[in-house]
Amino acid sequence: MGTDIEMTVNKLKMSYTDEGPDNAPVIILIHGFPLNKSMWDKQVDVLIENCRVIAYDVRGHGNSDAGTDDFSIELFTNDLIALMDALKIETAMLCGLSMGGYIALNAMIRFPNRFNALILCDTNCVADTPDAAEKRMKSIESIQEKGLEQYAIESLKNLFAPESFVTNKEKIASIKEMIMKTSVQSLSSTLTALSKRKETCTGLASIRIPVLILVGKEDKITSPDTALLMQKSIKGSILKIIEHAGHLSNIENSYEFNSQLITFVSSVKSK
Numbered sequence: 001m002g003t004d005i006e007m008t009v010n011k012l013k014m015s016y017t018d019e020g021p022d023n024a025p026v027i028i029l030i031h032g033f034p035l036n037k038s039m040w041d042k043q044v045d046v047l048i049e050n051c052r053v054i055a056y057d058v059r060g061h062g063n064s065d066a067g068t069d070d071f072s073i074e075l076f077t078n079d080l081i082a083l084m085d086a087l088k089i090e091t092a093m094l095c096g097l098s099m100g101g102y103i104a105l106n107a108m109i110r111f112p113n114r115f116n117a118l119i120l121c122d123t124n125c126v127a128d129t130p131d132a133a134e135k136r137m138k139s140i141e142s143i144q145e146k147g148l149e150q151y152a153i154e155s156l157k158n159l160f161a162p163e164s165f166v167t168n169k170e171k172i173a174s175i176k177e178m179i180m181k182t183s184v185q186s187l188s189s190t191l192t193a194l195s196k197r198k199e200t201c202t203g204l205a206s207i208r209i210p211v212l213i214l215v216g217k218e219d220k221i222t223s224p225d226t227a228l229l230m231q232k233s234i235k236g237s238i239l240k241i242i243e244h245a246g247h248l249s250n251i252e253n254s255y256e257f258n259s260q261l262i263t264f265v266s267s268v269k270s271k
């Protein structure tokens with residue numbers, strides 16, 4: 001894991017790592033909810049051989065401050081662009097998992113000239129249905145009533161494939177720890193932001209850069225079927241299903257995930 005760097009961005013203390021050769025192509029990694037940049041450790045290890053790799057904590061997660069504004073995917077995107085500006089990164093490859101993918105798609109549609117490749121992992125382009133939004137409100141109540149640990153235990157059941165509970169116990173423990181480190185205030189604000197997010201499916205046809213879509217075969221939150229729908233809407237995009245993985249495919253099967261990621265990144269770099 002790289003050294004944590006802090007910088008004030010959008011009047012907010014943001015925490016990020018910046019590794020790999022200075023003059024190499026840049027890739028930015030955006031984590032899922034309610035996790036932090038350390039979920040990318042296994043990808044950073046391999047990407048730094050050929051890329052400058054930035055992994056950052058979305059506001060209210062990891063070591064980044066929460067600030068006082070209401071959370072929204074648009075605000076998270078504004079933070080990303082402000083971070084790129086502060087680091088003088090004009091264009092980058094962008095890789096996001098789940099919530100990170102929602103941010104990546106929002107950024108891609110609003111700031112198309114800032115990105116030269118997109119990796120969408122275990123994510124989707126639809127907005128929450130009224131039922132899904134209601135479930136998030138119930139989660140906020142339940143965190144307040146039953147506490148954070150119970151919420152973390154319930155979340156793990158959806159995040160991982162059943163087999164990971166046998167084969168990946170240490171990884172599950174580290175994800176539980178990440179969830180428990182997120183403040184109740186940030187969890188509630190992010191759940192509200194996720195419930196209000198706008199769809200990005202109608203913007204997919206306008207994407208003109210190389211796109212790789214990765215999804216765990218047993219992802220219960222953003223299924224392979226929804227990944228296939230995105231793939232059909234993005235001209236020239238590639239879809240790879242990661243075996244032996246649920247929603248956290250980069251962690252549950254980092255070997256296969258990294259192999260697909262590196263192949264894609266190398267093909268973009270050689271263009």
Ligand code: MLT
Nearest residue numbers: 032033098099100194221
């Ligand atoms: C995530 O992994 O970021 C979340 O599962 C996203 C969501 O709940 O929609």
